[in-house]
Amino acid sequence: MAALVLARRGVPVVVVDRKAGPTRESRAIVLQARSMELYDQLGLVEKVLAGSYLATRLQVRPDRPAQSLRVDRAQQGATRFPGLRVFEQSRNESLLVEALDEAGVSVRWRHRLVDLMQEDGPEAGVTALVEGPDGLSRVRARWCVGADGAASVVRRLLDVPFEGVTDDATFWVADLRGVPGTADDAIVARFGDATFALVFPLGPGGHVRLISLASHDGVDQEEALAGARADLGLRYDAVDWFSTYRVHHRVAARFRTGPVFLAGDAAHVHSPVGAQGMNTGLQDAHDLAHLLADVAHDHVTTAALDRYEGERRPVALRLVRLTDRVFGVVGRRGRGPAWVRRRFSVVAATLLPSLLERPAGARLGGWLGQYRIRYHLAASATPPAWADDPAVGVRLPPAGENAAALRDLTWQLHTYGGNAARPDVPGWVDGPRDLGPDDRRRLRPDRLYLVRPDGFVVASLPLAGGRVDDALLGAALEANHVVRGPDAPDPASETGVAPGVSR
Template identity: 60%
Template sequence: MPTTSPGTTAGPLETEVLVVGAGPTGLMAGLVLHRRGVDSLVIDGKSGPTRESRALVVQARSMEIYDQLGLAQQVLAGANPAQRIQLGPDAAPGVDFGPLQEGWTRFPGAQVFEQSLNEELLSRTLAEEGAPVRWGHRFTALETPADVAGPVEVQVEGPDGPLRIRARWVIGADGAGSPVRHALGLPFEGVTDEATFCVADLRGVTGSPANSLTARFGQRRFAITFPMGPDGHVRVVWLHGEREPAQEEALAGMREDLAIAYDRVDWFSAYRVHHRVASHFRRGPTLLAGDAAHVHSPVGGQGMNTGLQDGHHLAHLLADISAGRLADSALDRFERERRPVALTLISATDRAFGLIARPGRGTGLLRRRARDVLGALVPRLLATELGPHVAGLLGQYRIRYHAVPKGEPLPRWARERAVGLRLPPTDENAEMLREMSWQLHTYGADAVRPAAVADWIDGPFAFSPDPRRRLRTDRLYLVRPDGYVAASWPVHAGAVATADVREALAAYAVRG
């Protein structure tokens, strides 16, 4: 646990990692750091977890992360599953994306498990394990050291007055308005959508399937509904127009144009949608993650998941550096791997949804025509080899990281297609992937442990051949604690080339 410097009660609180912000991103980072034995502290100016539902969907890759933490069953117990995207109410055509993910992840489909429930689960787990969030502690200022290896001192306003916290690293997971990002002076590049976005939690909705995300097409508007539970509990997300409406005006337009009937409203919000990415995710020992680093439309159900994965990725990196397993330079990998994910999400998902959701009669006509075409065409396309790939992108387990900086020649150990992807699940490897350690795996090969491998890397573990042939039977795989394949070495007569092993370990800044 963080400690106060000796000698005076006015001295700063000391910790290895300070996480500013207890949303899903910051809580995920805090829990992974705690599980990996890193002295860390999560603070937030709020009095407790978010009460509004806000973000909704937990995708397959995030479920895999929850599984690594031993929390997946708790999410499943409280979630409403969605296996389908339906193009209209009732019996309209749609796309069954859950079955397309089977065999590629242990958690096919999406889980509607709202942000407040994610925050409650993660913060409760931290408290139960002796690392509670310090609620009511608001970040006010940051002193960035000239020496990037030096500690960072943060000024905080707590319930008992001002407080100083000194940390080796600071994670700014403090939302789109991020005071940490502002303190670093980092630009938040992008645009603000010209239309107003509306969100409503409704009860007693009729004609909305219980296990499907549903797209609705009106004369002027486009909406997506998310099943939240029994008794017609539904979240509706739609673009209203160019000016911000009052609640009754927005709901009246939705009822009239989208024919959504309901009994009562639990929650409503209207706001502008931002599509922005920070110019950098790191400045010295201070890093940005989640909405502090990137914001985008919630329509695609990707934002919270991207933040959860930011926190998971960054916490593992910091834990390895803190333990002396990786050099400090390994931290450069966080921005190099995660910033392209944010940029791709904005260009591919937000722009596409922004176009289809634009209000107005002209785009409304095009959407209704496109609905019929898509209803016939998309299921046929997804029945091909394209289907599992698209479903993997939606579930976020097809995200690829580049083993070496873009533009550099690809070394032999990085040329196999599995490198840079998260390790595919098989019938045998689930338990090992929960270990949060660097590991060596084989899938049908007989390989001895390379002498050049650091003694803290576990394995090799021998598994049966992958029935889907995603992993080769003549390779030794290096797997990171976050479950991603770091390297693949050809096995010849049970051995791998020492030079290839050393080259790969050097690329990841592994210390022996």
């Protein structure tokens, strides 16, 4: 994701991966609404829609389908992609690698990072020592993004603590075929006398992913599936994949060390509760890549690089705390915790569906879909006038044709049913574009919105006679570290490559 965004924005990039090719196991399987919006921006969402499987609801008890939690209804109108898309990690990787190839970037497979050396000086970069099939080589770059998993070599070389705990319980995961009685459009929770399982639809005909609490450490495939038959009443015809794992709740102490950044599982790992992990990693990469491209093109100052950790680390901390609490309720062995889980399932099956029909349901749907994430852009407790709009700090809500506008990957000025003269902004800021009134009234006609390339609203400027206050505009641009140079075109617009980026 990071490499593709950088390539699309004209920044040279080298991708090093020790694997022989894209991941073949399904691993993570759910794409949330916000990740679908990222794929929409990159022109890939149609391929995801064609190759994914839509789950519209969460079913707490398999014997009560009428009491399902309709996730798609809770998210309706707030995103163009309500519901949960089952699109395995292996498919995500293949899709992104294919898009990278089309952008002229080839992944260096079978290349292992050996060492990482940071340079000194005002133009300091980083040199990576890499071992591949043909021996050792060096890659010199302005920045390095370590997105190399929970056992990150980059994080270890930086000596960044991975703070948190590892849970005592063991879980197992299996992709099964021919499981009878499964719902094709629902993620179903099953609660037994000793364990529990989550069943994810992978396709028709009982093709499912099963995640279950193991009865003890060291459980193997035969024993785990025999226990699922006895305790949960599950039957199956064939097994495609089986694995066991421990749940970790950890966040890196820093997401940035000089020119080196951490993203995805290298920066944070947590329970699979809520299907948030892969999505959070995709959004880390998307946020960071747009930021690096903006610095590379002199759109923002290098001081803006601190923004990444300031925005994404709080998201990881909140996610780890929340999933840790939920996991503390459901992820314990023994008859006592099993009894609590069964009682909880009865209450949840009764109350949660009605909750989703209320405002709290929309908030829950937004949390699950990850489009309610808010970045706190103003330094003061009392927001300045350019940040006193609820739209500031969140991703641009869908209205009119603004999804198409975001595909340009540029900084933009938007109005929604209002008229605005172009203010004094750099030439690479596009707009103002009037995209018509927002039917849900989240975006106001009397405001001019400044939107980052990653789709987040970073300023809402009051309009008076179609104009904004210059001092207020200046304060908003300064807070976002925007470079206010001459009214010149984007340096990448003609060459496709930002000067001075690759070393």
